[in-house]
Amino acid sequence: MSLSLKRFAVLLLALTPALIAARTEPAATLAPEANQAVTARMVYGLLSDSRYAYAPRQLDAALEEDILRRYIEALDREKLFFVASDIARFEGYAGKLAEAIKGAGLEPAYDIFNVYVQRVGERVAFARGLLDAGFDFTQDDEWRYGREEAPWAADTAELDALWTKSVKNDWLRLKLAGRDDEQIRTTLDKRYANLERRVRELRSDDAFQVFMNAYAGALDPHTSYLNPRAADNFMQAMSLSLEGIGAVLQRQEEYVVIREIVPGGPAGRSGQLQVGDRIAAVGQGRNGAMTDVVGWRIDEVVQLIRGRKGTDVRIEYLPADAGVDAPPRQVVITRDRVRMEEQAAKSKVLEIEDRRIGVIELPTFYLDFEGRRTNAADYASATRDVARILEQFKADGVDGVVMDLRSNGGGSLNEAIELTGLFIEQGPVVQVRDASKRTAVHGDSSGAVAWEGPLAVLVNRASASASEIFAAAIQDYGRGLVIGEQTFGKGTVQTLVDLDRFARNENQRFGQLKVTVQEFFRISGGSTQHRGVVPDISFPVTLDASEYGESTYDNALPYTEIQAVPYQRLGDFSALLPELDARHRARAAEDLEFRWFSEDVAKFRAERARKTVSLNEAERRADRARDEAQREQRQAERRAAGLALDEGAFDDDGLQADERNVVQDVARQKAAEDRPDPLLRESAAILVDAVDLLAADEGRLAARVLRPGRTSTVWAGGADR
Known part of the structure; x- marks a missing residue:
C-alpha cells in the first residue's frame, strides 16, 4: 500500500523567460458583490434563530474568533502559505466579522482571501525556482506532511524550508516511477503553475462561499452554505439525474476532457464522442456561435453543455489520439434527461x-x-x-x-x-x-x-x-x-433552505443554506x-x-x-x-x-x-x-x-x-x-x-x-x- 500525498493539478505551460517573469504578477483583487451582503444577512438570521437552527449561536466575540480560525484553516489547512505575521494581522479582523456578516461590509473576509492568493503566487514561484538545480537524495532527510496541528511558520525562510522538502518529495516520487530529470522538471513545473492558475481563477462567489462556510461550520460540522451553482450540483447529485449530454468531465491541462460516457445517454447514442476527447468550444443550438472554452474552469464548461431536455448543443472537440494542432471535429447532441447510474x-x-x-x-x-x-x-x-x-x-x-x-x-x-x-x-x-x-x-x-x-x-x-x-x-x-x-x-438531520424562495426572489441569486434542524435517535x-x-x-x-x-x-x-x-x-x-x-x-x-x-x-x-x-x-x-x-x-x-x-x-x-x-x-x-x-x-x-x-x-x-x-x-x- 503506497503512501500518497496531497498535491496539485496540471497546466500546460512552457517554461520560458516571459512566463517566469509573468508568474509573480499580482492576481486581480477580489471584492464583495452586492448580493452577498443580503445573503450574509439572511444566513445570519437563520443561524441565530432557534426556529430554524437546531443549535443556534449568537454572533458574539467568541464566535467571531471561531469563524476567523475556520476561515484561515479552510484556505491554508496544512499551513504552507501563511506565516505568523499574516495570522497576527488577520486576528485584528476578529472583532469586525459580526458586523461584516450582518451587513456592514465583507471587506475583511476578502482582504484575507486576497492575501491568500498572493501567498500562493509567492510559494509557486519559489517551488518552480527549485526545479533547475535538482536535489540530493543521499541525505537522511524526511518530509513531514499533515501539518494541521503544526504552528504557523515564523517567517518566509521557514516556509522555504518546508516547501523545499515538499518539492523534493514530489521529485523523488516521479524519479522512483522511472521518469528522467527533464520529464520531472516539466511535470512539476506544470503542476505548480496550475496550482497558481486554479487559485487565480477563483471568483468572488468562491471566496464568499468559503467565508460563509466558516461561519456556518462554526455552529456544527454539517451546516453549510452553497452558492447557486453549488446548490444546483447538490440537487442533481441527490436526484441522480440531470439534463445534458450524459458525459462525465474532468479538467486536464488547459482542456476539459471526457472521462466517461454515460451508457444510453445522448453522448453515447451519438456514437461520436469517446473517453479522452478534449472539448475546445461549445455552441448553443444548431447555428449558435461557438464559444472557445480552452482554459475555462470545468464548472463554466459544464454550465454551457447542460440545458433543457430536447435542446441542441454543438461541441467542438479534439479526439483523444489527435495532437493539439489537429483539425477539431464537431458533433450536435440533443440534450436529454440522464440518470447517473454509477x-x-x-x-x-x-x-x-x-x-x-x-x-x-x-x-x-x-x-x-x-x-x-x-x-x-x-x-x-x-x-x-x-x-x-x-x-x-x-x-x-x-x-x-x-x-x-x-x-x-x-x-x-x-x-x-x-x-x-x-x-x-x-x-x-x-x-x-x-x-x-x-x-x-x-x-x-x-x-x-x-x-x-x-x-x-x-x-x-x-x-x-x-x-x-x-x-x-x-x-x-x-x-x-x-x-x-x-x-x-453523524446523528443530525439537515434541511436545505432555498434563500431565493425565502426572499421571494424569482431568480437564482442567493444560493441555499444546508442547516442542521434536528437530531435523530x-x-x-x-x-x-x-x-x-x-x-x-x-x-x-x-x-x-x-x-x-x-x-x-x-x-x-x-x-x-x-x-x-x-x-x-x-x-x-x-x-x-x-x-x-x-x-x-x-x-x-x-x-x-x-x-x-x-x-x-x-x-x-x-x-x-x-x-x-x-x-x-x-x-x-x-x-x-x-x-x-x-x-x-x-x-x-x-x-x-x-x-x-x-x-x-x-x-x-x-x-x-x-x-x-x-x-x-x-x-x-x-x-x-x-x-x-x-x-x-x-x-x-x-x-x-x-x-x-x-x-x-x-x-x-x-x-x-x-x-x-x-x-x-x-x-x-x-x-x-
Whole structure:
C-alpha cells in the first residue's frame, strides 16, 4: 500500500523567460458583490434563530474568533502559505466579522482571501525556482506532511524550508516511477503553475462561499452554505439525474476532457464522442456561435453543455489520439434527461459453499425530490431501486441478502425510513427531535415486506447519517446482522433552505443554506451521534474515532439518549454471536485475501500515524522493492490457491489524476474496482453461518434467537434446505 500525498493539478505551460517573469504578477483583487451582503444577512438570521437552527449561536466575540480560525484553516489547512505575521494581522479582523456578516461590509473576509492568493503566487514561484538545480537524495532527510496541528511558520525562510522538502518529495516520487530529470522538471513545473492558475481563477462567489462556510461550520460540522451553482450540483447529485449530454468531465491541462460516457445517454447514442476527447468550444443550438472554452474552469464548461431536455448543443472537440494542432471535429447532441447510474443501487450474487447470497451495493440514499413531488413515473429513489432488486433476488432464489453500505455517507432521511420498511412489516424506525426538544417518531406502516429472509448489513467508518439510521433500525429490531466497522457517528438531520424562495426572489441569486434542524435517535433511545453503530461482528478498523468521524469535530453535538419507543423485536442474535465470531476469526485466519487486507490496514495505519516519509532515495527504493516483492509473492500464492489474480494493484506513479492519460487512468480505476473484496465475501460467509446454525439444531437455537412473527418465522424456516 503506497503512501500518497496531497498535491496539485496540471497546466500546460512552457517554461520560458516571459512566463517566469509573468508568474509573480499580482492576481486581480477580489471584492464583495452586492448580493452577498443580503445573503450574509439572511444566513445570519437563520443561524441565530432557534426556529430554524437546531443549535443556534449568537454572533458574539467568541464566535467571531471561531469563524476567523475556520476561515484561515479552510484556505491554508496544512499551513504552507501563511506565516505568523499574516495570522497576527488577520486576528485584528476578529472583532469586525459580526458586523461584516450582518451587513456592514465583507471587506475583511476578502482582504484575507486576497492575501491568500498572493501567498500562493509567492510559494509557486519559489517551488518552480527549485526545479533547475535538482536535489540530493543521499541525505537522511524526511518530509513531514499533515501539518494541521503544526504552528504557523515564523517567517518566509521557514516556509522555504518546508516547501523545499515538499518539492523534493514530489521529485523523488516521479524519479522512483522511472521518469528522467527533464520529464520531472516539466511535470512539476506544470503542476505548480496550475496550482497558481486554479487559485487565480477563483471568483468572488468562491471566496464568499468559503467565508460563509466558516461561519456556518462554526455552529456544527454539517451546516453549510452553497452558492447557486453549488446548490444546483447538490440537487442533481441527490436526484441522480440531470439534463445534458450524459458525459462525465474532468479538467486536464488547459482542456476539459471526457472521462466517461454515460451508457444510453445522448453522448453515447451519438456514437461520436469517446473517453479522452478534449472539448475546445461549445455552441448553443444548431447555428449558435461557438464559444472557445480552452482554459475555462470545468464548472463554466459544464454550465454551457447542460440545458433543457430536447435542446441542441454543438461541441467542438479534439479526439483523444489527435495532437493539439489537429483539425477539431464537431458533433450536435440533443440534450436529454440522464440518470447517473454509477451512483444507483447495484446487485450481484455470490456463491458461498452451497448457498447463493445476493449483494446490494448502495452508494447513497438518493431521491429525486422534484420527481417525487410531481409524481413522475421514473423518479430516482434508492428504496424503489432496492425493492426491484429484491424482487429479482426472490425470483432467482437467493438464500440471503447483504446490504453493502460501506462509504455510504447518507442522503434522504425519508429514504432511510422507507428502505427499512422493505425488511419489516411495520413499526417505528427513527426518532427525530427538533430545536424545541419535541420528539417525533417516524416509521413504516405499509405492512408489506419486500424481503423476509436472512439479512446482513455491511458498514465501515465512512457509513454515515441515513446509513446509520438504517443499520441501527435493523440491529434494534434484530432483523439482521450488522457487520464491519463502527460507523461515522453523524446523528443530525439537515434541511436545505432555498434563500431565493425565502426572499421571494424569482431568480437564482442567493444560493441555499444546508442547516442542521434536528437530531435523530434510535428507537431503542440511544443516538448514533459520536458513537455511530457498533457492529455485531467486527472487521479490522481502518480508521478509528480519533482519526475520522463525528468525534473528530471540535463542535459536534454530544452523545445523548432519550426514552425508547415501543416496538416488537423480531430477533435477538446475542446467542449466535460468539459462535459466529469464532467461525469468522478461524476462516479469516485461513483466507489469504482477508489476511492480506488486515496486514495492509495495519501498514496503512502505521504510515498514517507516522506522518513522515523519507527523502532518501535508497531507503525509498528499498521500500518499493519490498512492496513489489510482496505483490509478486501474493500473486504466486493466488495462483497456487486457484484464486483470481489481482490486476488492480499498482505502484505509485507520482502523478495527479489530471496528469495521467485519461483513457489509461479510467482503465486503471476500473481494474482497481474489480480487485478482490474479501470483506464482502466474508460478510456473505457470516450470513451463511447464521443460516446454517439456525438450521442445524432443528429449531432449538432458533427459538432462542427469533421470536414468533412473520419475518422471524421466515428466517428460521428459510434456513432449512
